Amino acid sequence: MTELLIGPGILHGGGDWLALFGHFLMLSLLAIGGAISTAPDMYRFVVRDQGWMSPEQFSASIALAQAAPGPNLLFIAVIGLKVGGLAGVLTTMTGTLLPSTALALTVARWGRRDGNRHWLAAFTTGMAPLTIGLLMATSWILLAPTRAHATTYPLVALTLWVMLRTKWSPLWLISLGAVAGLLGWV
DSSP states (O other), X not given: OHHHHHOSSOSOHHHHHXXXXXXXXXXXXXXXXXXXXXXXXXXXXXXXXXXSSOHHHHHHHHHHHHHSXXXXXXXXXXXXXXXXXXXXXXXXXXXXXXXXXXXXXXXXXXXXXOSOOHHHHHHHHHHHHHHHHHHHHHHHHHTGGGTTSTTHHHHHHHHHHHHHHOOOOHHHHHHHHHHHHHTTOO
């Protein structure tokens, strides 16, 4: 029970906890396009720099959270649980939600008071290319455990083609990916 509350022993001392909180606090303000757009830097921090998770554990954490019903940012709680138990969940979620929530409330109030919202439309339009780039970087990171497989890139190309050219439900593509994984193709 103690391991669940304070973590599995991956984080050592207050410096690790402060680094975890500070990093997720900073990423919160960069989460243009949603929390998933900051996954590449989360990967860099928790996998490469700190070694708290393997690439497979990181990808599995995101897959698990995305498959579960609920908000898109559940993967942050799963990462926090892996690296620090329930205290890790509290640390990562507070770091993620605190600044972005405060900023969203401030901008909403400011936008409501200002009758001329051209600045908001210009800002939103300007953020679109940044969001697309961040989501592409996220896709690249999530492909890391499967990049060596010969079928990975054809499946990605097929998925992209289907999403851009048809009105098929993404569930068909998810099912195709699941079958490919079960058959050991990916």
